[in-house]
Amino acid sequence: MPFAAGGGAELLARLLSEGLNKRFGQAFLVINRPGANTNLGTLSVVRSKPDGYTLAIASVGLNANPSLYKSLAFEPQRDLDPITLIANSPTVLVVPPALPVNTLPEFIAYAKARPGELNYGTYGAGSGPHLATELFQAKTGVRMQAVPYGWRRSRRAWCGHRAVQALFSSVLPVLGLVRGDKLKPIAIAADRRSELLPNVPTFLEQGLDYRTGTWFGPARTNEDSTRGDRSAASLNRGAVQEPAVRAKILEQGADVVASTPAEFRAFIKDETERLAMVIRGANISLD
Secondary structure, rough: OOOOOOOOHHHHHHHHHHHHHHOOOOOOOOOOOOOHHHHHHHHHHHHOOOOOOOOEEEEHHHHHHHHHHOOOOOOHHHHHHEOOOOOEEEEEEEOOOOOOOOOHHHHHHHHHOOOOOOOEOOOOOOOOHHHHHHHHHEEEEOOOOEEEOOOHHHHHOOOOOOOOEEEEHHHHHHHHHHHHOOOOOEEEEEOOOOOOOOOEEOOOHHHOOOOOEEEEEEEEEEOOOHHHHHHHHOOOOOHHOOHHHHHHHHOOEEEEEEOOHHHHHHHHHHHHHHHHHHHHHHOOOOO
């Protein structure tokens, strides 16, 4: 787990480990190794014994880091074998209730009339909210300033802190604040509306082809392994398909995907190329 404890990625990892425990009759442990925008935890898997039983929960950092860092100790698409894209949580744009906008066109017009004056919250440079906002700015010509918050401090921004006028976040972290009228949702970056936010229109419904989100899926070292193939099959056709697991993933505001390994590999390649353009355009670097 290349993330700190307590987030949606850890919940997903624990759900999958429970499913694998049942199918293999032995314990699968979740180990948190956060740091360097997921590089530390991912590298620990790359350097592990290639027995097929050490898996990494991959996410957006796997796509972004080759462009964010001048050099990495591993090459994601060469050194990791994608198993299955399990879930994708679409990005939702939320603003403070006092901001005088209620639709996406109104927000874009409001921001363009104030170039560089609005602030948006992020977890930090290269994080999911940062890259999602930069993609939005590239598509619309809007210019805003980033205000970085640590993961645990970010709720202060989401609660409508005066310093922040927008946040591009996955659904779950802001869901309670939206339902409590502490944040106002403007649009969701998916092909269809979220079951958890059915009254929030998509960006596409409001005239902007903007689809992005936070995805999760396991990967392993790319050595051939019969045991690894068993764990891959158990994840893709077993643990993810259990009704209780699917229901809990949906409760997190994510869509269950459960792709094939080939589909997941193609997804990683496409997302890596897309984010490279965003990162170069915004001149973002973590070195």
